[in-house]
Amino acid sequence: MDGAPVVVHPMSPDGGRRVTIRDESVGTAYNLFDLLEFLRRAELPEADTAIDDPDLIEWRGGGLEAWNESPP
Numbered sequence: 001m002d003g004a005p006v007v008v009h010p011m012s013p014d015g016g017r018r019v020t021i022r023d024e025s026v027g028t029a030y031n032l033f034d035l036l037e038f039l040r041r042a043e044l045p046e047a048d049t050a051i052d053d054p055d056l057i058e059w060r061g062g063g064l065e066a067w068n069e070s071p072p
Helices: 032-041 048-052
Strands: 006-011 017-021 024-029 057-059
Touching: 006 032, 017 032, 024 032, 032 048, 048 057
Parallel strands: 006 057
Antiparallel strands: 006 017, 017 024
């Protein structure tokens, strides 16, 4: 597999960030807790140290601090 299995995409105009795992869209995260839930469902590590691991997650359009927590 090339690159990280998880991609957190840039903020959408409607809020939230689309998340893909292994090239499959798993939903929109509005905060870090949403992302951790997606990782849990995919049986991927969810430890705090893993979310900044570039081998696990590729952050596009902002890092792990960039969230809009208001769902549409």
